[in-house]
Amino acid sequence: TPYPAHATMEPLACTAWLKPDRLEIWTSTQNPESTLATAARTAGIDQSKVLVHPMQLGGGLGRKSPQDFTRQAVMIAKEMPGKPIKMVWSREEDIQHDLYRPASLVRFKAALNAQGTIDAMHIRVSAPSILATLLRLPLPRGVDGQAVASFNDHPYDIPNSLVDYAQRNTNVPVGFWRTVGHSQNPYMRECFLDELAAAAGKDPLAFRLSMLGGKHPRDRSILEAVAKAAGWGKPLPAGVFRGIAETEGYGSYTACVCEVSGN
Numbered sequence: 168t169p170y171p172a173h174a175t176m177e178p179l180a181c182t183a184w185l186k187p188d189r190l191e192i193w194t195s196t197q198n199p200e201s202t203l204a205t206a207a208r209t210a211g212i213d214q215s216k217v218l219v220h221p222m223q224l225g226g227g228l229g230r231k232s233p234q235d236f237t238r239q240a241v242m243i244a245k246e247m248p249g250k251p252i253k254m255v256w257s258r259e260e261d262i263q264h265d266l267y268r269p270a271s272l273v274r275f276k277a278a279l280n281a282q283g284t285i286d287a288m289h290i291r292v293s294a295p296s297i298l299a300t301l302l303r304l305p306l307p308r309g310v311d312g313q314a315v316a317s318f319n320d321h322p323y324d325i326p327n328s329l330v331d332y333a334q335r336n337t338n339v340p341v342g343f344w345r346t347v348g349h350s351q352n353p354y355m356r357e358c359f360l361d362e363l364a365a366a367a368g369k370d371p372l373a374f375r376l377s378m379l380g381g382k383h384p385r386d387r388s389i390l391e392a393v394a395k396a397a398g399w400g401k402p403l404p405a406g407v408f409r410g411i412a413e414t415e416g417y418g419s420y421t422a423c424v425c426e427v428s429g430n
Contacts, residue, residue: 168351170267170339177225178261179412180241184251185210190241191251193220195342197232205234209241229343233266233301266342269295271314271351282366284377287327290318290356295336298341309334316348317356317414331359346416353414356402372399373413389413391421399422406430 178340181194183206190210196202198265219311224231228380240254256264271294278287296311299303310332314318319330344350379387390413394400403409406428413422 168268169343170270171344172262172265172267173226173227173267173344174258175226175230177344178256178258179231179236180225180253180255181236182253183237183240183244183253185241185244185248187249189216190220191218191220192237192240192246193222194237194240195222195224195227195231196234196237197224197227197229198234199226201232202237205237206241209238210245227347227348229326230266233342235264240408243382245407249311254262266301266340266344268344268347268350269297269314269341270337270339273318273352275355277359277363279363279367283369285325287329289329289331289344290315290323291331291333292318292409293333293335294339295339296334297341297347299334299337300340301342306334312422313343313347315352316346317352321356322386322415323378324380324382325362325378341407348372349414349416353416357414368399375411375413377381385420386415389420393422393424397426404428 181192182193184191185368190206190212192202194202199219201374203214203217203219206219207217210217235258236254242254243254248418267303271292274291275284278288280286291395294314295314296306299306311334315330315332340353360375361371364371367374372390375390376387390411394411397409399409399411410425411422413420
């Protein structure tokens with residue numbers, strides 16, 4: 168997967184007004200406390216002399232938590248004390264200077280037994296680390312949890328499962344982007360399960376349900392519900408195909424059936 172930009176509905180914007188007695192900030196921010204701290208540090212004043220007015224977000228999705236835009240607006244305001252300045256990035260600047268979702272290369276291997284069920288699965292993830300580069304946090308056992316989300320905590324009953332993570336940081340700045348791991352890893356995982364179902368000669372829905380057992384009733388229930396709603400299993404016209412997938416993220420369960428046709 169590539170480095171997607173956030174492309175929020177409202178590009179990054181901030182109004183800063185450096186007065187003799189205080190600094191006022193108007194901006195759409197996901198972290199007003201960080202906005203206040205960044206503004207005070209950039210202006211070289213105490214936080215008690217900074218007033219932040221959080222505005223309608225205009226789309227955040229992880230991009231408006233880091234405060235590079237606040238810092239830039241305050242730097243401009245310092246050059247024009249006593250005057251309110253409004254800084255709005257162009258869309259081109261917004262895309263060029265984003266904090267992108269980490270690119271990721273994932274390789275899957277699995278072994279099927281004679282009954283057509285998975286005996287073992289090996290997943291290797293190569294990707295930059297948000298926690299190490301953006302937040303500068305130590306990685307538990309060298310693993311960024313966002314990079315392996317939906318791989319190391321999948322619901323499927325596979326007797327032998329190994330997930331490797333290889334941190335590969337580049338000069339491209341990365342950040343949180345619509346849940347990060349959960350926005351890309353389930354796609355890869357579920358596509359690979361489809362390949363395994365095909366190799367085993369099994370229906371993709373039945374293949375998944377056979378690995379859920381009784382430990383994950385919500386995963387099972389949402390798969391069955393969406394399959395019923397889509398009429399899964401009914402004969403399809405020539406050239407029409409269906410696919411099914413499901414995932415869980417932060418306590419929310421999602422499943423879908425896609426129907427496609429081709430000439």
